[in-house]
Amino acid sequence: MIPAIRGSRWSLALLAVFAVAGLARAATVEEIALMNRADRQKILVEGARKEGKVTWYTTLIVDQVVRPVKDAFEKEYPFIQVEFFRGNTERIVQRMIAEYQAKRYEADLIDGTVSPTMVRRAGLLQRFNSPMFADYPAELKDAQGFWGATNLYFFATGYNTRMVKANEVPKTYEDLLNPRWKGQMMWSTSRGSGAPMFVGTILGTMGNEAGKAYLQKLKLQNVAKTSASNRQVLDLTIAGEYPLALQIFNHHAYISKAVGAPVEWIAHEPATATINNIGLGKFASHPHAAMLLVDFILSEKGQRVYQQSNYLPAHPKVPAKQVDLKPGGGRFKRAFYINPDQQYDKGNDWAEYFENLFMK
Amino acid sequence: MASRFDVATVVMICVSVVTGYLVLPPLYSVIQTSLFTTKLTGEIDQFTLRYYEDLFRELQIIGPFLNTFYFSIGSAVFATLLGGSIAWIVVRTDSPLRGLGYFTAFASFGTPFILYTIGWLLLLGKAGPVNYWLKILFDQTTPVLNVYSMFGMVLIESLLWSPFVFLMLAAAFRSMDPSLEEASAACGARMWQTMRRISLRLMLPAFFSVMLLIFIRTFESFEIPALVGLPGDIRVLTTSIYLDAQKLPPRYGSAGAFSVLLMVVVAATLYFYFRLTREGDRYQTVTGKGYRPTLINLGRWRYLAGAALLVYSFVLLVLPFLIILWASVLPYYMQPSLEGLGKLTIKNYVTALHFPKITDAIKNSVLLGLGSASFVMVLTLLASWLLVRTKIRGRWLLDLMTTLPLLFPGIVMGLAILRFYLFVPIPVYGTLWILLIAFVTRYIPYGIRYTHSGLLQLHKELEEASYVSGASWFSSMRRIILPLMTPSFLGGWIFIFLLSAKELSMSVLLVSPQTPVVSVAIFELWENAQVGELAAFGVIWTAILVTVAIIYYAFARRYGIQQN
Numbered sequence: 001m002i003p004a005i006r007g008s009r010w011s012l013a014l015l016a017v018f019a020v021a022g023l024a025r026a027a028t029v030e031e032i033a034l035m036n037r038a039d040r041q042k043i044l045v046e047g048a049r050k051e052g053k054v055t056w057y058t059t060l061i062v063d064q065v066v067r068p069v070k071d072a073f074e075k076e077y078p079f080i081q082v083e084f085f086r087g088n089t090e091r092i093v094q095r096m097i098a099e100y101q102a103k104r105y106e107a108d109l110i111d112g113t114v115s116p117t118m119v120r121r122a123g124l125l126q127r128f129n130s131p132m133f134a135d136y137p138a139e140l141k142d143a144q145g146f147w148g149a150t151n152l153y154f155f156a157t158g159y160n161t162r163m164v165k166a167n168e169v170p171k172t173y174e175d176l177l178n179p180r181w182k183g184q185m186m187w188s189t190s191r192g193s194g195a196p197m198f199v200g201t202i203l204g205t206m207g208n209e210a211g212k213a214y215l216q217k218l219k220l221q222n223v224a225k226t227s228a229s230n231r232q233v234l235d236l237t238i239a240g241e242y243p244l245a246l247q248i249f250n251h252h253a254y255i256s257k258a259v260g261a262p263v264e265w266i267a268h269e270p271a272t273a274t275i276n277n278i279g280l281g282k283f284a285s286h287p288h289a290a291m292l293l294v295d296f297i298l299s300e301k302g303q304r305v306y307q308q309s310n311y312l313p314a315h316p317k318v319p320a321k322q323v324d325l326k327p328g329g330g331r332f333k334r335a336f337y338i339n340p341d342q343q344y345d346k347g348n349d350w351a352e353y354f355e356n357l358f359m360k
Numbered sequence: 361m362a363s364r365f366d367v368a369t370v371v372m373i374c375v376s377v378v379t380g381y382l383v384l385p386p387l388y389s390v391i392q393t394s395l396f397t398t399k400l401t402g403e404i405d406q407f408t409l410r411y412y413e414d415l416f417r418e419l420q421i422i423g424p425f426l427n428t429f430y431f432s433i434g435s436a437v438f439a440t441l442l443g444g445s446i447a448w449i450v451v452r453t454d455s456p457l458r459g460l461g462y463f464t465a466f467a468s469f470g471t472p473f474i475l476y477t478i479g480w481l482l483l484l485g486k487a488g489p490v491n492y493w494l495k496i497l498f499d500q501t502t503p504v505l506n507v508y509s510m511f512g513m514v515l516i517e518s519l520l521w522s523p524f525v526f527l528m529l530a531a532a533f534r535s536m537d538p539s540l541e542e543a544s545a546a547c548g549a550r551m552w553q554t555m556r557r558i559s560l561r562l563m564l565p566a567f568f569s570v571m572l573l574i575f576i577r578t579f580e581s582f583e584i585p586a587l588v589g590l591p592g593d594i595r596v597l598t599t600s601i602y603l604d605a606q607k608l609p610p611r612y613g614s615a616g617a618f619s620v621l622l623m624v625v626v627a628a629t630l631y632f633y634f635r636l637t638r639e640g641d642r643y644q645t646v647t648g649k650g651y652r653p654t655l656i657n658l659g660r661w662r663y664l665a666g667a668a669l670l671v672y673s674f675v676l677l678v679l680p681f682l683i684i685l686w687a688s689v690l691p692y693y694m695q696p697s698l699e700g701l702g703k704l705t706i707k708n709y710v711t712a713l714h715f716p717k718i719t720d721a722i723k724n725s726v727l728l729g730l731g732s733a734s735f736v737m738v739l740t741l742l743a744s745w746l747l748v749r750t751k752i753r754g755r756w757l758l759d760l761m762t763t764l765p766l767l768f769p770g771i772v773m774g775l776a777i778l779r780f781y782l783f784v785p786i787p788v789y790g791t792l793w794i795l796l797i798a799f800v801t802r803y804i805p806y807g808i809r810y811t812h813s814g815l816l817q818l819h820k821e822l823e824e825a826s827y828v829s830g831a832s833w834f835s836s837m838r839r840i841i842l843p844l845m846t847p848s849f850l851g852g853w854i855f856i857f858l859l860s861a862k863e864l865s866m867s868v869l870l871v872s873p874q875t876p877v878v879s880v881a882i883f884e885l886w887e888n889a890q891v892g893e894l895a896a897f898g899v900i901w902t903a904i905l906v907t908v909a910i911i912y913y914a915f916a917r918r919y920g921i922q923q924n
Contacts, residue, residue: 061888062716085873088887090610094775094869097401102782104789118608122400186591191606224508225593227586227602232478235891239693240487256890260703261692348607355603359595 032287033128033280034145040131044295045077047288053081054289057092059112060151060276065309072305073296080289089192093118096281100124105283108290113192114347116147116279117340126282128291132298139337140275140314147277147340148298149314151306154325154335155197155272156250156265158234163243170244173202173268177217186224186242188233192343193274195225195358196351198247200343201272201336203350219357238263247272250325251312267332274338275314367833368750375743376758382801383761389776390768394616400609402779411617418600428596431513431585432578436571439518443525444567446672450526451533454655455665461530462913463906464673465523469858470905471681472879473520474886475898477587479680480516481507482687489696508592517584519676521574527855528810531847532566535817537645538654551656565643565816568633569809572626576766580622605771615769622767627760634756644819646844681902688895708896715885715897721876722901724792725861726908728877732799733857737849739800740807741815745841748815749823759808766805770865774798778869790872798866803856810855814848815841850916854909861905 027035027047035043048054060066062084070082085092089112096107096119110116119125127145140149157176159169170176176185188194203211223246226233230248237245238261253265278297284290296302303315312320324331394411396404419425450461468476484490484507494504506512536559544554560567582598589596601618604611658665687693689704712718743762747755765773777798781789788794818841826836842849864879871880878901885894 061884063714067716083873086884087868090606090608091868094402094610095778098775098778098782101401101403102779104782114608118400121609124401189586189590189603189606191608222593224591226591227582229887231888231890232886235693236481236485239482239485239891240695241481241485256692259691261694263692344608351603351607355600359593359599359603 029126029280029282029284029287032291033126035291036129044288044292048077048286048292049079051286051289052079053083054286054293055106055108056082056084056293057096057107057110057115058084058086059089059092059115060086060311062086065151065306065311068305068309069297069302072302073293076296077289077292080292082293089113089115089118097122097124100281100283105281105285107281108284108286109278109280109293111150111276111278113153113274113276114340114343116277117344119279119281120146121344124282126280126284128280128294130291130295130298132295135300135315135317136298137316139339140316142277142340147279148294149275149277150297151276151311152314152326153193153274153276154250154267154312154327154332155193155201155247155274156253156267156332158237158245158248158253158263158265160237160240160243161262161264163240169264169266171266171268173214176244176246176268177214177221181221181244183222183224184242185221185244185246186226186233186236187246188230189225189227189354189359190229191347191351193230193249194247195223196347196354197272197274197338197343199354200338200346200350201270203353204338205270205336215353215357223358225359234263251310251320251322254322254325255310269332270334270336271327271332272338273327273335274343275340277340368746368752371742372746372750372752372755372758375739375746376761378739379743379758379761379804382797382804383765385780386768386773386776386801387764389779390616390619390772392616393612393772394620397613398609402775408613411613412621414600414614415617415621418597424595424597424599427510427589427594428579428598430510431517431589431596432575434510434514435517435521435578436574438514439521439574440525440529440567440570442518442672443522443570444529446522446669447526447529447533449665449669451530452536452656453658453662453665455658455662455669457666457669460669460673461526463910464677465526466854466858466909466913467681467902467906468519468677469523469855470861470902470909471684472882472898472901473583473862474882475684475894476520476680477516477584478891478894479683479687480512480519481588482693483679483683484512487695492695506592508588508590508594510589510594512592513584513588513594516588517578517581520584521577522676524574524855525570527851528570528813528848529563529566531810531814531851532563532817534847535646535814535844536562540645542654562643562645566813569813572629572633573766573806573809576622576626580619580767580769610771612769612772612775616772619767619769619772623764626763626767630760630763631756634759643816646818646822684895684898687891688899690892693891708892709900711893712897712900715881717876718881721878721881722904724795724875725878726904728792728795728799729857729860729905729908731796732803732860733853735796735800736803736807736856737811737853740804740852741811741842741845741849743808744811744815745837747812749820759812762808763805765801765803768802770802770863771869773802774866774869777801777866790874792875795867795870795875795877798870799860799863802863802866803859806856806859807852810848810852811845814845818844846916850913853916854913857909857912858905861901 058066066084073082092110093115096110099106110119116125125146129145130148133141133148136149157170199215202214206214224242231252233245234248234252236242238256250265250267253263256263278294280290300315300318303313303318306313307318307321310321312326320326320329323329327333327335392404395407397406397408399405446461449455450458482488484505486503491503491505498504540558541554544558580598582602585596585598586602601614604614686696688708690700691703691705694700743758747759781794822840823836826840862879864883867877867880868883871877882897885897
């Protein structure tokens with residue numbers, strides 16, 4: 001060993017004490033999250049074995065995807081139990097923040113299009129490092145490592161195929177201004193998945209001036225507004241209430257069409273895209289297990305579970321099960337990615353612009 | 361009487377402490393929310409009057425204010441007329457089919473709110489069956505009826521509230537003194553004269569309670585305005601509050617300021633109402649002389665009354681329910697047609713029954729309903745007894761305190777309760793108890809309206825006779841008041857039971873993975889699932905609720921009548 005201390009019993013004893021203390025001092029959440037060494041996997045597995053579980057606050061649908069991910073993950077790591085709590089964005093964030101403030105560190109991971117960002121702004125999110133980040137392009141991961149993308153949402157216009165003839169289908173944003181559609185369109189007022197995101201896309205892609213001019217013209221089309229979710233807006237279109245549903249998820253139209261509904265979707269280039277992402281709680285009680293779950297979700301294997309659940313995987317190498325739901329799959333080429341920070345920072349402005357222009 | 365006074369003091373202290381414990385913390389939060397900006401962490405940040413300034417600016421714009429006013433007054437009047445007429449037919453006349461009234465009230469109120477509204481939109485929408493037939497009838501090519509209008513808002517909102525009116529006024533009609541009406545008839549008054557000058561006047565407290573509650577709830581509601589009014593560009597005062605709440609970080613200040621303003625208005629109203637009913641003797645219809653009102657013989661008109669009941673059930677229940685049932689057996693929604701008949705499927709029911717933890721959710725929701733209905737009714741019965749029977753000074757404050765929760769914005773109240781029990785070392789967080797506490801607080805105002813107007817009708821001589829005969833306060837309560845109050849007590853109990861099954865704004869925050877409830881499951885389906893799956897789930901849930909309500913009602917009525 002170290003020659004200098006050989007022979008000194010006291011030194012040896014002291015060394016032993018330090019060694020034990022060093023082992024006993026658990027690594028902090030930060031150290032575990034940012035670990036970047038060869039035996040990372042081994043350390044995570046050992047730690048997770050002791051933790052035994054991980055709690056995931058999620059906005060995703062339990063039966064469709066959360067449970068399949070849980071099953072696949074637990075098959076890989078049988079000694080870890082995945083527990084989850086599902087709710088919409090604001091609710092899970094409010095809950096996690098309130099619990100953390102009361103020092104009840106129940107949530108390890110949180111996902112959503114904007115939920116991790118909210119937790120981060122409250123100072124309660126931990127940066128992390130995952131070997132899987134290497135596979136993702138810059139727009140699908142956070143530069144500082146606060147979040148990684150799990151799956152994507154693409155917005156499109158849904159239309160009732162019995163009310164809209166093939167040659168009438170509005171192909172571009174400009175086509176929506178056709179007088180034929182005046183009073184024939186509906187959209188949701190939802191900040192995160194409705195009209196405000198449409199406004200953001202238009203202002204972001206056309207530029208402020210041209211964008212605003214376009215929206216002024218769209219206002220004259222009298223698009224009907226509702227607080228219903230965009231899924232319900234699409235259902236009203238299927239029921240024949242409004243021929244066109246603006247800013248709906250393309251996979252919703254696909255699912256309905258698959259069971260025979262008279263509905264089809266068309267994306268206008270570039271289509272709005274939002275990113276469902278996952279982040280780690282700053283005081284996670286099960287950081288080792290949490291990191292293993294994040295690695296799994298971001299891995300190709302985990303992404304295939306999303307794919308098989310008909311979600312649109314974020315991983316560039318994993319296509320959608322229905323290939324054409326993602327850009328480059330044949331139906332549309334470009335997407336305008338609204339990342340979580342933009343959604344958080346500019347979302348209010350877009351929502352207010354929408355309210356002032358369309359709702360006064 | 362000295363011992364009675366002591367009992368009153370003890371009851372006053374107990375009731376005030378319990379009510380204060382439930383109501384004051386959220387009240388504090390609501391006021392605080394309205395006066396401070398909050399950080400993302402939910403901590404209060406800076407003092408501001410901005411929310412009040414915004415509110416007053418909004419109030420100056422005449423459009424939204426008038427819309428809100430028309431909407432609330434229209435719904436309150438229409439719901440009261442509708443529910444009141446049906447209650448009168450069911451309780452006071454010899455019309456056929458009277459049992460239908462109760463069933464319709466339970467079943468239509470048991471239907472999940474969102475589903476009920478969607479049912480009406482699909483029914484009255486541009487492409488719906490009503491417009492389809494109207495178009496043929498009037499030979500038009502465009503839709504005749506526009507549901508996305510003030511008319512649609514008032515119609516759907518009043519239909520939603522009419523079971524509440526029905527249950528409350530049915531209770532009041534049941535406790536009517538026949539001798540006053542008979543005296544009127546003996547003096548040669550016609551039936552409608554007796555109705556107008558005797559019966560309806562005696563019912564004043566009940567009418568007031570009903571109208572007040574509906575007016576307030578409608579005034580501050582945003583659901584129907586956002587789902588029905590918004591597509592037709594009808595803006596109400598709550599529209600901007602609703603939009604504010606979905607900003608990030610969520611802004612609940614405007615909701616807080618709005619509810620504080622309403623509280624002031626309601627406090628003033630209650631104060632005057634309290635003075636009005638202080639001479640409560642005028643409304644005492646249940647005396648020692650026997651009070652079972654006689655059934656009015658309608659003669660030939662009874663068939664018309666029976667037909668009215670049928671139409672009411674058909675409109676309130678059958679129509680929207682058929683649409684929901686129809687949606688639940690289709691792979692995707694389509695208008696009622698022969699084509700649809702060929703596609704019927706039970707797939708949605710299979711999906712609904714596989715919803716995660718569905719049996720737990722049903723069990724929890726039923727338990728919560730039973731618990732909150734029973735607790736609220738007992739608490740408010742005692743509170744009403746204090747308000748009506750004792751002369752303790754300042755008791756109108758108790759009336760106010762029991763009414764305030766009506767005005768708390770659900771989300772602000774939910775957050776207040778969440779935070780309170782995270783920091784206070786009472787281990788209810790994450791259990792069903794926290795939901796029970798929230799529900800009880802939320803529904804005290806309904807309990808108090810039912811029991812207050814019910815108790816006003818009981819003459820105090822009945823209670824005094826009991827004391828004179830040597831009965832204790834407790835046994836007088838149990839053997840005299842409670843049995844005589846059965847109609848109001850039952851009406852309130854069932855209403856709260858059904859209402860708590862729908863509660864959402866607090867539940868979404870307070871449920872834990874171990875304590876799922878049905879309303880949250882329905883909300884998840886509403887946000888993410890297709891209409892058919894939502895409908896299937898709703899049909900199952902409505903069936904369960906109605907079964908529980910009918911069993912309880914049959915059981916409790918028999919028990920109550922035997923006591924008499």
